[in-house]
Amino acid sequence: MLMHSVSGVLIILVLIATGYWLTVQGWFDEHYSKITSKLVTQIALPCYMINTITTQFTRGHLLKILPDLQFPILSMTLLFGLSYLVQWFFQIDPHHRGLFKSMFANSNTVFVGLPVNMALFGKASIPYVLVYYMANTTFFWTLGVYLIRSDGQTHPGFNLWQIVQKIFSPPLLGFMMGIVLVCLQIKLPPFVESDLHYLGNLTIPLSMFFIGMKLAQMGLRNIRPSKDMAGIFLGRFLLAPILMTILVLPLTVPNLMKAVFIIQSAMPVMTNAPVVAKLYHADSNYAAVMVTATTCFSLIMVPLLMMMVMRLV
Incomplete structure (x- = not known):
């Protein structure tokens, strides 16, 4: 079980390493990385959202677990609040503060969280994984993207239309469309479901390749311990699981839900952060370093969390 719980992290690291190696070999350049970021955020991820929601939920199931x-909404709200205090304490560069706060509060609930929970608890964990995923996705593609985009703006002022565009990004629109289709019990034609499935499956490998590209372009020597990394580690691996444990442990809710939520809260940084940073002209290299560092460190944290939460189920 220990090896299965770590396998999701190892899969991601191998994909990142492949993107890194191909870039070093000259297959990918800066232009290709920009195209990849657009392909992931504007095509693959919206399809992934629609396909995931419509295939994993029924209307009754959705209403029952909503x-x-x-719990994840309250936890992430508190984390976003704490991120302002932590970024002040660590004196984060003003050009990185939006990315820092977004990465501090949002976790990798699907690419790492889903395979880890499946390995630990089996298919019974999927509903709770996706509940956390809903909250995490909404936070990331609204407040998280808003903060990341603010890092890339020379002039931070926005009109109302720009704010609306920022909040209702293509991935969030895909997520909302999936919810509407399930609530209205609309069944998509089989060929549309297949197309969404195939396009959505591009999300994980392309996101990982993008991170590998950015690491190769900036150089691995730039990945070194820093106060920024310490702050992100503090949020992802200490404060997030502690907050979630405090919230759910005293409650009379299923122990499996408690365990899944604690695991999900302590996953590494969202792999989409560097892609979004690139799209909005923020520091994607900075985000790529944090994704890789937290993903590597999760190889240590996953077994520790596993030993803790297995006592709950």
Whole structure:
């Protein structure tokens, strides 16, 4: 079980290493990395959202588990609040503060979280994984993207239309469309489902390749311990699971839900952060370093978390 729980992290690291090696060999350049970021955020991820929601949920199931959203929502709200205090304490560069706060509060709930929870608890964990995923996705593609985009703006002022565009990004629109289709019990034609499935499956490898590209372009020597990394580690691997444990442990809710939520809260940085940073002209190299560092460190954290939460189920 230990090896299965770590396998999701290893898969990501191998994909990142492949993107890195191909870039070093001259297959990918800066222009290709820019195209990849657009392909992931504007095509692959929206399809992934629609396909995931419509295939994993029914209307009754959705209505039954939606109240559980309160726990990850409250946890992430508190984390975003703490991120302002932590970024002040660590004196984060003003050009990185949006990315720092977004990465501090949002976790990799699907690319790492889903395979880890499946390995630990089996298919019974999927509903709770996706509940956390709903909250995490909404936070990342609204407040998280807003903060990342603010890092890339020379003039931070926005009009109302720019704010609306920023909030209702293609991935969030895909997520919302999936919810509407499930609630209205609309069944997509089989060929559309297949197309969404195939396009959505591009999300993980392309996102990982993008991170590898950025690491190759900036150089691995730039990945070194820093106060920024310490702050991100503090949020992802200490404060997030502690907050979630405090919220759910005293409650009379299923122990499996408690365990899944704690695991999900302590996953590494969202792999989409560097892609979004690139799209909005923020520091994608900075984001790529944090994704890789937290993903590597999760090889240590996953077994520790596993030993802790297995006592709950």
